[in-house]
Amino acid sequence: MRNSLFRSAPWFPLMVLGLLAALSYWLSQVVQPHKPRLDGSDRHDPDYVIEHFVATRMGADGLPQHVLTADKLLHFPDNDVSELFVARLTQYKPGLPSEHVVAEHALLDKSGKKITFLGGVTLTREASKVKPALRIYTTSLIALPDSKRIMTDAVIVLTEGTTKITAQGMDYDQLTRKVLFKHRVRAQYQKGRN
Numbered sequence: 001m002r003n004s005l006f007r008s009a010p011w012f013p014l015m016v017l018g019l020l021a022a023l024s025y026w027l028s029q030v031v032q033p034h035k036p037r038l039d040g041s042d043r044h045d046p047d048y049v050i051e052h053f054v055a056t057r058m059g060a061d062g063l064p065q066h067v068l069t070a071d072k073l074l075h076f077p078d079n080d081v082s083e084l085f086v087a088r089l090t091q092y093k094p095g096l097p098s099e100h101v102v103a104e105h106a107l108l109d110k111s112g113k114k115i116t117f118l119g120g121v122t123l124t125r126e127a128s129k130v131k132p133a134l135r136i137y138t139t140s141l142i143a144l145p146d147s148k149r150i151m152t153d154a155v156i157v158l159t160e161g162t163t164k165i166t167a168q169g170m171d172y173d174q175l176t177r178k179v180l181f182k183h184r185v186r187a188q189y190q191k192g193r194n
Helices: 002-007 012-031
Strands: 048-058 064-076 081-093 096-108 115-125 134-144 149-160 163-173 178-189
Touching: 064 096, 081 115, 096 134, 149 178
Parallel strands: none
Antiparallel strands: 048 064, 064 081, 081 096, 096 115, 115 134, 134 149, 149 163, 163 178
């Protein structure tokens, strides 16, 4: 008796129709493919290209702190990363020789504060009155120009004067000019001639 009363209630058919409508809508959303976004953000195509790219960061004293250049820069809106070809970073510190990083390829993150250099990377520091020129060769290197740090987990070969060091990974603090080698460090030193 109670079931017949429940079925004959005037709202029961409306509730069943509402449930069927919700189920139909849910099924149509699950089965149909998602519509592509028309803003281009789901594609990995560059939204702009810059030839002969140059960006200079100035310090509070009005002098350049670092300069980033590339033969070509491509910016990708889907991940907000810029790809640089034949990339060069020059960093300056008053009273000290400048340092240069050169690579075939580099990625600049969306913050503009992290540069990942890839493929045939060379870091050089010009000679000073007290130190010979420094050269570091590796396959990948991360530069944080604002915090003056350079690091890698790749194999590096460092030469400074008659000293040659190979290691797996390094962390270079450009303010103190100290290098921390991470693993498998081998050093060769050849005494200079008198």
